[in-house]
Every structure is written in structure tokens, then in C-alpha cells.
Amino acid sequence: MNNPFAGSDIMxxxxxxxxxxxxxxxxxxxxAQPIHQPFGRNIxxxxxxxxxxxxxxLTPTTHAGKSYKAAEGVVLNADPWRPTALTLLAIGETGDVSIVDRPGEMLRIASGYAMAGLPELLTLLNEREGDTALDYLSESIEGMLRTKKAA
Known part of the structure; x- marks a missing residue:
């Protein structure tokens, strides 16, 4: 699948x-080590x-305040499955397969989920007490994968 987000910015x-x-x-x-900084890139x-x-x-949210460009959509090409995952997320959210023709709308949906998930992610990372960011995040993810999605 081509990257429909290549011409967009991740804000x-x-x-x-x-x-x-x-x-x-x-x-x-x-x-500057993965144990302290578990993410390689903003994306x-x-x-x-x-x-x-x-x-x-979580319900997607919006943000109307000041934003900055954290990445260019073309960076999604580095992991070719990501544009596919974001496209499937948009289809699932809207129930409309024609959304694939509207990359801006698909990115808006993805960004809404990111805005909903960022406070949760930061809470996880800030709860870690003495653990490294990577260790605590890994353990949290493992626990989430063993449980069913919240209703």
C-alpha cells in the first residue's frame, strides 16, 4: 500500500x-538510551x-491550541504497515471505505486517537517510580495484552 499520508504533517x-x-x-x-527514552522517533x-x-x-479528542510539526507523514514509509493500520483505523471508526480517498480525514482520526492516548501514555511513564521508562512501559504493555479491551 502506498503511504497516503506522505504529503501531510504530524502535528x-x-x-x-x-x-x-x-x-x-x-x-x-x-x-540518551532506550531504557530512559523508549521511543526512537516522535512518530x-x-x-x-x-x-x-x-x-x-478511548474516545478520540481534538486540540485547538498551538501545535508543532513533530514529523512529516512520509516518515510512516519507514514502517510500511503503519499507513495500512491508520487506514484500517479510519475505516473502522467511520464505517466508510471511501475514507481511503481522504487522507487528511484519516490523519485527523488518527491524531484524535493520539490526543486521547497521550495523557494515558504520560501517566504510565510518570507512574514508574524507580523503574526505567522502558522497563515500566514494557511491563505495562504486557499486562494490557493479557487483558481484554475495556468496555
Whole structure:
């Protein structure tokens, strides 16, 4: 499948910028390790938030405040299954297969799930106490995968 999002930007509210800077591998030095920064790229954290929102049955939300470009849609090409997953999410959300002809609308749906999932993700990462971000996140995911989706 081609990437219908290649010409789009992934926008994230400025309110989350500091968190992306903390948990995405951008820093240098001792803290620039996957155990402290479990996400390799902004798109990975954004996509994880989408998955978390879907798994938890969260309602997509919108953000009207100031945003910044966290990634270009073309970065989704690095993992060819991601555009397919986002397309299927949009079809499932709308029940309308013709949405595949409206990449902007599909990205809006995905971003709504990301906005719903980011606070949940940050709560997980901030609950970790003495664990590293990667360890706690891995254990949390393992637990979620053993349980059914919330009703």
C-alpha cells in the first residue's frame, strides 16, 4: 500500500513537546538510551499513543491550541504497515471505505486517537517510580495484552 499520508504533517500540541523531548531519543549523553527514552522517533511515541487509546477504548479528542510539526507523514514509509493500520483505523471508526480517498480525514482520526492516548501514555511513564521508562512501559504493555479491551 502506498503511504497516503506522505504529503501531510504530524502535528502535536505544544503542551506535549517537553514530554516528547523527554521520552524520544534526541538527547545526548547518559540519558540518551532506550531504557530512559523508549521511543526512537516522535512518530513512534505518537503511534504508540494511538494504539494505547484504541486498546483502552478511548474516545478520540481534538486540540485547538498551538501545535508543532513533530514529523512529516512520509516518515510512516519507514514502517510500511503503519499507513495500512491508520487506514484500517479510519475505516473502522467511520464505517466508510471511501475514507481511503481522504487522507487528511484519516490523519485527523488518527491524531484524535493520539490526543486521547497521550495523557494515558504520560501517566504510565510518570507512574514508574524507580523503574526505567522502558522497563515500566514494557511491563505495562504486557499486562494490557493479557487483558481484554475495556468496555
Amino acid at each position: 502535536i500540541p505544544d503542551d506535549f513537546r517537553e514530554h516528547f523531548d523527554s521520552f524520544v531519543q534526541k538527547k545526548e549523553g547518559k540519558s 513512534d511515541m505518537w503511534f504508540f499513543a494511538i494504539c494505547l487509546a484504541v486498546k483502552k477504548g
